[in-house]
Amino acid sequence: MTEKPVLWLPRRVSDATVERACRDYEVILNDDDTPGTPDEIIAMSAKVDAMMPCHSEHFSADVVSRLDPRLKIVANHSVGVDHCDLQALAAKGIVVTNTPDVLSDATAELAMLLMLGAARHAVRGDRLMRTGAWDSWSPSFMVGKQVTGARLGIVGMGRVGRAFAEKARGFDMDIHYFNRTRLSPYQELGATYHESIESLLPVADFLSLHCPATSDTTNLINAERMAAMRDGAILVNTARGALVDEDALLQAIKSEKLAAAGLDCFKTEPGGNPKFADHENIFMLPHIGSATTKTRDAMGFRALDNLDAFFAGKKPRDLL
Structure with missing residues (x-):
């Protein structure tokens, strides 16, 4: 039996997203729902194949340079990717996606x-x-x-x-x-x-x-x-x-x-x-533009769609 990819969810996403993620992946949840620090991101990269961060997790060039080779994809739970150094991630061979359209x-x-x-x-x-x-x-x-x-x-x-x-x-x-x-x-x-x-x-x-x-x-x-x-x-x-x-x-x-x-x-x-x-x-207002149940479910599912495609050997829809 093929082992499921390991996915880290650093923030508490919608219940529907968590349920689907747990069905298809080995999921590591952050029950505290606090932003992932640079040290946590680096440490977790040695334990997981994929991450689904929000804009609260910052992938600076320094952080990316210290990521473990095990990490293959960062499937953002956001449209904006200004928290990611895309050039550094590309040089590291890490795939990056986002969630356009749905919000x-x-x-x-x-x-x-x-x-x-x-x-x-x-x-x-x-x-x-x-x-x-x-x-x-x-x-x-x-x-x-x-x-x-x-x-x-x-x-x-x-x-x-x-x-x-x-x-x-x-x-x-x-x-x-x-x-x-x-x-x-x-x-x-x-x-x-x-x-x-x-x-x-x-x-x-x-x-x-x-x-x-x-x-x-x-x-x-x-x-x-x-x-x-x-x-x-x-x-x-x-x-x-x-x-x-x-x-x-x-x-x-x-x-x-x-x-x-x-x-x-x-x-x-x-x-x-x-x-x-x-x-x-x-x-x-406290940065709640996408904060509706319908949209947060759609964002989570879009990120999971990108992960599913990647691990199926296909090109993710929202590849950056």
Whole structure:
């Protein structure tokens, strides 16, 4: 009887994923559900044939250089792979996959929540209700920014960006976007293409980020680009915290250059930026863009599909 490959799950994934994984693999679970440290990753590489990490496990060049030859594949339970040094892993002969497609709608839904919440003073309103401080009303009370009919700028028209655009059309938003390449008319659906982010910024009432974190996109939205945005615009980020210069964002909020921001990701995770908490017009969530039961099951199954293909001697669908 052929022995099952040994798989390490460093984080607690969905019950359905664990059940399927245990059926087809010898699984090592991390019952504490704490991020795998570099030392743990290195030690575990001598015990397993495969790993299914999340973005909380970091495969730096140093970590990869110390991995045991037994480890053959890193099947990420995420779309983003900025936690992996892909060049170092490739040089080591370790296959890397991710889980695209399946979380686009869930993340786009959260971007819509952040956009609406930031525009309509959700943080302040919730505080007033929970503390019993709502004791008056007037026509000037809690006046926010209307989403319907506004111009939406999208940076990055990949799967999530397109899913967000589709949902925004339900609010009759005028879609503008910047992408490395222009979409086909079929995918564009009437959206206005901008060849540079600089031409997009001045026209967007709302700016939503949906591009990956790379060396080229670190601090993509910096002080200079915030200055180029429309006065009173709102910034939404459900992609990666590295895209935004957080000091510049704080200054733009304090100066009222930006009316608000909706953020699901931060430079420091977990934890976020404690300075943001002083501003009720920064609506924050703890990086939960894909956190629905349906999506987490789909992510786990997509990662397992990649593992199944690899160990069957086939090319994984999401090979990077």
